[in-house]
Amino acid sequence: MASQFRWRSAAPRIQLFVSDLTATGVVRNAIAIANEAAASGYEVRLLTCRPDGVLRNQIRPDVTVVRLVRSAEKGRSRRFQLKQALLEYRRHCREWRPDIMFSAGNHGHLLSTFAWFGLPGTKLLRISNDLDHGDPSPVVSWWRSLKFRLISNLADRLVFVSRALGDHPLLGLHLASGKAAVIPNGVDVEGVCAASHQPCTHRWAADRSLPFVLAVGRHVKQKNLGTLLRAFAIARKSRPMRLIILGDGNMDETARLSALSLDLGIADDVDLVPATANPFPLMAAAGTLALPSLWEGSSNVLLEAMACGTPVVASRTAGDAEHVLDGGKYGLLVDPHEIDGLAAALVRQTGPDRVQPGDRVNAFSRDKTMARYVAMFDELVASAARHAPIERLA
Template sequence: MIALYVHALAATGVVRNVRLLAADLSARGYSVQIVTALPGGEGVAGVPHHALLRHALPSRPLEKIVAAWRLGTWLRRMRPDLLISAGNHGHSTAWAGSLGVAGLKRVYRISNDIMRAMPGAPASGAAAWTRRAAAAVVARDAAHLVLVSPTLIETPAFARAASEGRVTVIPNGIDAAAARARVAGPPPHPWLAPGGDPVVLAIGRLSPQKNFGTLLQAFALLRARRPVRLIILGESRDRARDRLRAQAEALGMADDLAMPGVVTNVFPWLAHADAFVLPSWWEGSPNVLLEAMAVNVPCVASRSAGNAAQLLGEGRHGLLADPADPQALADALERQLDPATAVRPGNRVEAFSQQRVSQAWAYLIGRLYGEEAASSAAQ
């Protein structure tokens, strides 16, 4: 049996990929269970979901501590062959909870950049040291590491695992045909109706990582040159929405900023937008950029946003910009809003199909099981 661990089935890219992996492995004949710390969320048809906690606790660290203890109990009772920790936020729980569980192979999927070395990026010394120390611990412990971007190979903590053949790069993928099928319908926002001012769309958690503060500065520069509006889709944490709104007021462009929150289907928003922007300081392999590419909207991405440069063919299928430079972001957006100069993704997304991701995971699982065990499990 294969256990897939994430902290919660929330609306994140990590969880999207967990669902896809669980569904694919189940379809291949493997016994799969999804394990989370918190209950709730959208699971996968035919795949059991076990929540370690009955409800949220007062703090995330406390949730992780209690979840680790209960995960150990669950693992000893269920005896899975593999434990796949699918995102960085769950690795400490998976590691601590599986200590001493005999015969269990642990796979850690490194879903986001750990080094975060881009000049100007938000940094906190203690947190950075903790991340790197944790990366070293899981790298030593792992039967295998799965990196979602080739840029993550440069992480020093992974060097030994790479030299020992315990590292595989599996970037995120997308079913482009399924994505395009979800575009149908009227414009989801009045600003996206035909005949209005052009709209730039950004999608992501309202967190420092996503660099929306710099985006607002860039948008103010762009708006001084031409009529344009900005929509940011994403959840708000720690009054982040209020801070962004206050910044927009100070820049004098609040009337042209909308933050509708989280939506269940981003594809109509992307398809009706005039340009998509991903200004993140860091990423792993950004699902949202693949989603934008699938509907052929002109894209601007930060050079440091994980494998964004690879996805966009080093600028041949979309523009790349310095996330610390509002002027560079504004210039790239202005070019992408002009039909005469816009660089669209075209069919570039086909190089990152979900089928290739599924095949890569199936090959890795087969290796970890051993050919005989993998063959019998998949029958």
């Protein structure tokens, strides 16, 4: 989709921020948006603390990647790296003067707000997760609400990745006022299908007589992987199966999952595999994909598995999973805390009466999503030009 900028000679500038380039949904979406903006005539820079993640080679050559933390040490937490990035982030904004400053995921919003404060340019936040996730304490809930009020008041526009986010009172107010818009995540259906046909090198993929369950996500509380392990231990008593957990995490959480597998007596049938840029051959080979998350914004993984034709099991709390699966018509929905219910769903989705995803994923194509982002960028740049029609010096 091409944009035309007849009101100025120079291409408008868009700057996007993500903390790193690891294989997460936020990063995949940020790269897709950056690539589409560049293809549509924008000058695009992608700012990140660490530019050496597995998704680095998916960025178009005409998107400039800017490293904000020069001496980022491996093993340092994301929070530490975000703190280290602030001064360089703000310096870049001040010197490059982008027309649109875009924070692509919740983890970067507070940092971005500090970096942008008092600087010209349209400020845009993509709300990728809800505010009340994880049953927080009253103090944590109060802090999250206060932080959101701060960043949302300083932003010019908000984008929610799913309709479910608008159910929160604070988020819903911005939808009602018109400051926020819903742009659901989309998936490149044809691209995922093509990538899924590449050889699957995992040792379990060749044994079609023994299905495996696949979970994709970081080793963090949000993904509810401990509950999945317990449900898998029950399910395999009804049907022999294996479990692959694809993703990275901190060493403590990975060790906890490994220890739990040993305690449950299932370690020989559980494999923790590092994240990869192309998980789709593994998705296509899986008997079912399990998404037992305690919370999500809008899960890319769910859409990608459906694009591979893989039956899915998702928690009702996994963002807009209930909408994506149309109440259970295109996959099974479970309570994330009901271990027996999740186990029964794993058994069904690896058996002959599984609920298939059909062509439901076509309703969430990336082309539709990207067209809406480009249209929004065009409108924001045109509006800014009308109100301050001063050409940037070359």
